[in-house]
Amino acid sequence: MHRFITVLLSIVLLPASLAAAGAVPGSAERAAWVMHFDGDWQVAKGLPEKILLVSLQGLANRTAPRLYVVHPKDFQWEITEPLFEFYQRKHHVTFTEIKTAEAALALFAKYAKGYVVWEPAVSASMNVAFTLAGLEDAVVITAAQIAQVEAHGLKKIDDLRGRYTGQTDAQIYRDAYTRYWSRCTHESIMLMGGHAGAVRMPAMADWGVRQKMFFHDLSANPIHPEEVALNKKLYSELVPLATVFGWHSYAKDTEEQQTTLLSSYGLRMEGLHNLPNLSFNCQFSFTPGFKFKNNHHVALDAKLTAEKKVYLSFVQSDSIGIGVWTKPGRGKLPFGWQVTMNWTKFSPAALEYFHESATKNDYFIGGLSGPGYMYPNHIPADKFELLMQDARKLMATLDEHVMEIMDNSAADGNVGNADLTKETVDRYYAAFPDVIGFINGYGPARTRDLRDTRAMISYDYYIDPRRPREEVAADLNELIAINSKRPYFLLVHVRESNDVNSLVEITRQLDGPVEIVPVDVFLKLAASNQTYTTRYQLPTDPKHFKGF
Amino acid sequence: MTLCLTAYNSLGTRIGLVIGGLGVFICPDMNFTSWKVLGVWLALPLAAWAANPALGGRWRLDPKRSTALDGWTAWDLVVGLEGSRVNLQHDMQWRATKVTMTNSVDTATPTMAKDFFRVEQRHMALYPVPGSMTPVRAEWLDGERTLRIEATVPVESSQHTTPMRIYQELRLIEGDQELQLIELHSTRGRPLVYRFTKIAEGK
Numbered sequence: 001m002h003r004f005i006t007v008l009l010s011i012v013l014l015p016a017s018l019a020a021a022g023a024v025p026g027s028a029e030r031a032a033w034v035m036h037f038d039g040d041w042q043v044a045k046g047l048p049e050k051i052l053l054v055s056l057q058g059l060a061n062r063t064a065p066r067l068y069v070v071h072p073k074d075f076q077w078e079i080t081e082p083l084f085e086f087y088q089r090k091h092h093v094t095f096t097e098i099k100t101a102e103a104a105l106a107l108f109a110k111y112a113k114g115y116v117v118w119e120p121a122v123s124a125s126m127n128v129a130f131t132l133a134g135l136e137d138a139v140v141i142t143a144a145q146i147a148q149v150e151a152h153g154l155k156k157i158d159d160l161r162g163r164y165t166g167q168t169d170a171q172i173y174r175d176a177y178t179r180y181w182s183r184c185t186h187e188s189i190m191l192m193g194g195h196a197g198a199v200r201m202p203a204m205a206d207w208g209v210r211q212k213m214f215f216h217d218l219s220a221n222p223i224h225p226e227e228v229a230l231n232k233k234l235y236s237e238l239v240p241l242a243t244v245f246g247w248h249s250y251a252k253d254t255e256e257q258q259t260t261l262l263s264s265y266g267l268r269m270e271g272l273h274n275l276p277n278l279s280f281n282c283q284f285s286f287t288p289g290f291k292f293k294n295n296h297h298v299a300l301d302a303k304l305t306a307e308k309k310v311y312l313s314f315v316q317s318d319s320i321g322i323g324v325w326t327k328p329g330r331g332k333l334p335f336g337w338q339v340t341m342n343w344t345k346f347s348p349a350a351l352e353y354f355h356e357s358a359t360k361n362d363y364f365i366g367g368l369s370g371p372g373y374m375y376p377n378h379i380p381a382d383k384f385e386l387l388m389q390d391a392r393k394l395m396a397t398l399d400e401h402v403m404e405i406m407d408n409s410a411a412d413g414n415v416g417n418a419d420l421t422k423e424t425v426d427r428y429y430a431a432f433p434d435v436i437g438f439i440n441g442y443g444p445a446r447t448r449d450l451r452d453t454r455a456m457i458s459y460d461y462y463i464d465p466r467r468p469r470e471e472v473a474a475d476l477n478e479l480i481a482i483n484s485k486r487p488y489f490l491l492v493h494v495r496e497s498n499d500v501n502s503l504v505e506i507t508r509q510l511d512g513p514v515e516i517v518p519v520d521v522f523l524k525l526a527a528s529n530q531t532y533t534t535r536y537q538l539p540t541d542p543k544h545f546k547g548f
Numbered sequence: 549m550t551l552c553l554t555a556y557n558s559l560g561t562r563i564g565l566v567i568g569g570l571g572v573f574i575c576p577d578m579n580f581t582s583w584k585v586l587g588v589w590l591a592l593p594l595a596a597w598a599a600n601p602a603l604g605g606r607w608r609l610d611p612k613r614s615t616a617l618d619g620w621t622a623w624d625l626v627v628g629l630e631g632s633r634v635n636l637q638h639d640m641q642w643r644a645t646k647v648t649m650t651n652s653v654d655t656a657t658p659t660m661a662k663d664f665f666r667v668e669q670r671h672m673a674l675y676p677v678p679g680s681m682t683p684v685r686a687e688w689l690d691g692e693r694t695l696r697i698e699a700t701v702p703v704e705s706s707q708h709t710t711p712m713r714i715y716q717e718l719r720l721i722e723g724d725q726e727l728q729l730i731e732l733h734s735t736r737g738r739p740l741v742y743r744f745t746k747i748a749e750g751k
Contacts, residue, residue, distance in 0.1 A: 413642030414619035414668045443619075444673035448706060460706055462671040467616050474738035475672055481735040482674065483707040511737075532706045540678065544645060 032066055032280075034084060034095040035104065039072045041201045043120050048142045049101050051118075051126065052149070054202065054276075055133045055140040058209025060108040061279035067108065068095065068280045071203075076274055078326045079350060083277075086353045090287050105152045113137040114157035115149045123200070124172040125160045127192050127215035130205050131180050132158055134212040140205075170226035173216050177230065184214040186239050191258070193217035193249030194273035204246055207278035207346075213245065220261040221253035222548060228261070232548075235265040241386060243342070243372060247273040256545055259375050260409040264548070266383030268372025270342055281347040290352055294399040295363050297334075297518045300436060303453070306525040308486035309513035312476075313522035314503065315439060315459075317368060317404055318496035329500030331359030333507070336439075336519035338367040338404045341394035351398070363518045365439070366395040367404035375407040376424045377537070378547075388431035401436045402519055403428070408442055410537070412544030418445040418458075419537035425449055425456065437523030439491060448532045455526040459493040469502050473509035480512055485531040489522065599629045599655070600692040602724040607744035614742040619670025625729070625744055627718075632656035634686060634695060638665055653686035653697055660684070666701050666714065667731075674712075675704040693720045 035053065040046030053069075060066045068087070071080045087093040098104050116138045118129035129140040138157045141149055146156075164172045190208035192215045195201045208215055218231035235244070244267050248258035259269055298304065316324050317338035324330065325337070343351050355364070369376050371390040379387065395403070405428065411418045418441050420428075428438055429451050438456040440447045445458035460479055463472055479490060494503065507516055517525065526532070609623040617623065620640050628635035637650040649665035664682035668674065680702040687696045697716040702709050713734035720727060727744040 412645050413621075414640075414670050415642060415645050415647060443670055446673060446675065446704070446706065458673070458706070460673040464616075464618055464671055467618060467671070470738070471616055474736060475669065478733065478736040479672060479674070479705070482703065482705045482710055482712070484710075485707050488707065533708070 029092040029094065032068060032087075032093050032095050033098050033104075033107065034068045034070060035098045036070045037072070037075075039074060041195070041199050043198055043200060047200055048120070048145060051140050051202065051205070052145060053101055053104055054205045055130065055138070055209050056104060056108050056112065058134065058206035058279050059111040059137055059139070061206065061283070062111065062210055065093075065280045065283040067098075067104070069203075069276050071276060076272065077203075077276060079353070080276060082326070082357075083281075083350055083353055086349060086356075087284070090352070090356075091284055091349065102148070105149065109139075109149070109152035109154055111137070112139050112154055114155040115139050115141050115146070116157050117141055117143055117146065117159040117161055119143075119161045119164070122160075122164045122167075122172070123196070124169045124217070125164055126200070126202070127190075127217060128164070128172065128176045128180075129158075129160055130190070130192065130202070130208060130215040131176060131184065131213070134209040135180060135183050168226070169218070170224070170230055173218055173227075173230055176214070176216070177234070181214055181234070181237075183212070185212050186237060186242065188213055188243045188245055189234060189238060190215045191217065191244050191246035191248060191269075192273055193252070193258075194247045196249050196251035201274040203274040203276040204272070204278065206276070206280075207245060207282075210279040217249040217252065219249065219252035220258040220548075222257075224252060227252070228548065231261065232265075235262055235267060238265070238267060240266060240383065241268075241390065243268050243270055245270050247271040254545075256408045256411060259373060260378050260545070260547065263375040263378040263409075264380070266380050266387060268342070268370065268374045268387070270340070270372055278346055281349055282345075284349040286348050286352050292351075292355055292364075292397060292399045294401070295358065295360050295518075296399075296401065297363070297521050298436070298524050300401060300434065302524060304521065304524040304528055306487040306489075306529045307513075309515055310480055310486070310488045310490055310510075311522055311525055312490045312492060312507070312510075312514055312516050313519045314492050314494050314516070315365070315404070315519055316494045316496065316498075317406070317442065324494060324496060324498055324500065325354065327499035327501075329502075329504060331361050332500050332504050334361045334363065334516055334518040334521075335494075335500070336363050336365050336402070339364045339398055339400065340368075341366055341391065341398060341400075342372050344394055344397055361518070363520060364398060364400055365402040365404050365519060366391060366398065366400040367406070369405045369407065373406075375409045376405060376427070377407045377421055378409055381427075384427050385431060388427075392432065395435075401434075402523060403432055403435050403438050405438055405440045406442045407440075409547070410541070410543035410545060411443065415542060416544035417537060417541045418443055419447040419535075419541065422536040425536055428456070429454065436520050437527065439519065439523070442493060446535050447537065448535050450527060450530045450534070453524075453527045455523050455530075457489055457491050457523065457526055457532070459491050461490065461492045463492060463494050463498055463503070465495050465498045469506055470509075473506045476506065477509070477511045480510065480514070483531075486513075487525065487529055487531055489526045489532060491519075491522065599632070599634065599688065600720065601629065602693075602720055603627050603634075603695060603718065603727070604629045606747050606749050607727045608747050610743045610745055615740045617667070617669070617742075619668060623667070623742075624747075625727070638667065640667075651684070651697075651699075653684050653695075655686045655688055655695075658683060658685045661699070664699055664701050666703070666712075673706055677702040677704050677709055689717075690719075694718065 057067045116129045116132045118125040190213040219227040315336035370387045410416045437454045441459035443462045449456040607625045622641035624639040626637035640647045660681045684699045695718040699714045715732040725746045729742040731740040
């Protein structure tokens with residue numbers, strides 16, 4: 001219990017403690033450095049240098065925000081450049097560019113006590129080395145880089161070459177568990193999976209090194225029982241409400257399996273494995289006087305009446321740091337954006353940037369499922385309310401009135417479902433009495449409800465960016481034809497890399513009286529006339545992944 | 549009972565058919581109305597006897613020449629011919645997940661099919677209704693190079709369960725190594741067109 005209270009306090013006080021540790025007042029001028037990375041993450045080419053640099057970044061940024069990385073425009077996180085500009089403009093950071101790893105070492109090697117050598121032929125050794133780097137203040141290098149870092153006065157702390165040759169990942173991580181886990185933070189853990197094989201992309205490692213996390217890429221796939229067992233052990237030993245940073249290994253398991261597993265321990269996921277610069281971002285608070293003010297289109301207690309037409313609303317939930325936000329045309333259509341609420345704690349400047357650059361048509365909603373990404377059908381009952389308390393606070397801070405839920409634990413293409421059990425729906429209605437309503441799904445789903453003035457609507461359509469636009473228009477028109485009662489509430493999920501201009505073209509091809517509305521208005525209208533069925537996940541619904 | 553009908557052969561010669569018992573005869577002077585009335589009666593059994601063996605076998609979707617298919621990454625259509633019955637086995641794949649569903653149609657008589665398989669699109673909230681019965685009609689056309697299937701499939705949407713009429717034509721392309729499936733929905737203004745290539749079993 002004592003441990004639990006400690007955690008709760010740490011969550012509540014985290015922003016303040018971060019501020020005390022090195023927060024930068026908005027008006028104070030300060031110096032920092034920036035590196036521009038290329039897109040080469042190949043193990044045999046560009047990866048070793050990037051691993052050296054992100055481990056160095058984590059150490060350099062331990063006590064102050066010193067090193068920031070800008071990634072190419074085609075990098076998955078497209079916000080590094082706009083955020084770089086934001087730091088200069090709003091936080092008065094003066095950046096000096098560093099062009100080479102050598103120059104970075106010259107500046108920042110003093111924040112490291114030594115180096116640890118990983119072995120590219122044994123992929124898990126990279127994660128063991130990152131764990132050790134955080135604990136021992138080491139940079140992570142390959143054998144070929146020893147001379148380079150020793151030239152900057154760094155001494156060997158450990159050399160993993162040969163230690164794990166021929167061992168399975170389960171064996172390697174068991175050894176790491178024995179050696180290091182007790183010294184690592186138990187408030188978070190780094191699931192450094194994602195890309196595997198010839199290309200790896202551990203851009204989030206700076207954060208794990210800074211925070212002294214345990215790095216691993218253990219599988220949640222039941223075909224790997226030894227890895228699953230150790231994964232469970234680690235998750236069970238994290239403090240309540242802890243965070244799993246990173247992402248699952250693309251080579252071992254699925255997003256659905258890993259998220260199901262961590263949700264069953266009441267944990268939350270914050271991805272991806274390549275989310276950069278958290279060690280820098282966490283040290284900036286909101287600028288003085290800044291307060292989140294959402295573009296509400298309707299008051300919480302307003303009552304709207306739907307007309308006999310089709311109401312369509314667009315939402316994007318793949319984290320607003322990815323994709324559509326920076327694509328052409330944003331602002332031309334009402335758009336709901338699911339905000340990664342936890343960024344309030346470790347990347348506030350990014351959230352401020354999004355709010356600052358929002359148009360009147362951009363509306364922010366909470367999610368995903370709670371204070372982080374999790375699958376609510378699997379959250380233990382005794383942890384649900386505590387998690388949602390945190391979510392309510394974050395939504396209040398972010399001035400959000402809509403909660404988005406997603407549970408893909410039973411989903412798998414056309415096989416399976418993305419629905420909520422009635423028990424889960426009951427919990428949300430109890431936990432969020434003051435929201436306008438709820439939305440559910442990622443792909444389409446069929447959980448729907450209406451209680452008092454709060455509607456819960458699932459996505460009826462998912463726009464894959466690769467799907468030809470004429471087919472998207474035909475699909476939407478088919479849904480409009482089949483759902484023939486009016487009003488019809490057509491909620492559409494927009495996958496990350498669509499652009500808004502193409503959506504404008506699609507809306508011009510829709511049949512019937514169609515009105516595009518913001519999602520808060522959409523939910524209010526849906527509460528006025530329930531033309532949709534009430535439905536929850538049924539025991540007979542197909543479930544592809546049946547759990548652990 | 550003896551039945552007579554009149555039609556025109558490919559050279560424009562007026563001919564008639566007389567069907568008595570199991571025999572088929574030509575009689576020279578039947579009127580056109582007789583043909584129309586009896587043609588309907590005769591069409592199904594005649595078609596039933598005319599299955600085209602070239603349609604049988606395993607056909608693999610060519611995604612580049614097909615309407616975009618979401619929620620499935622691979623689709624083999626395995627056609628089995630048993631007299632008037634045509635078994636359409638759909639071997640579907642989504643990443644590592646494999647699903648096999650078979651629709652059996654009968655070119656001799658309309659049937660009711662339980663859990664008729666509709667190739668769903670993952671991005672649309674339209675769902676099959678488990679245990680539902682679907683009326684299905686099938687017919688050979690175009691000299692047995694086209695199999696036409698008409699089915700009225702119940703689908704669950706966010707508002708209700710409602711019938712969707714599906715019209716399919718499986719057309720053999722010249723050379724018999726390619727197959728085109730054209731599908732129309734009563735609810736959709738745009739056809740779905742899928743192109744398949746014949747492959748050897750076991751591949």
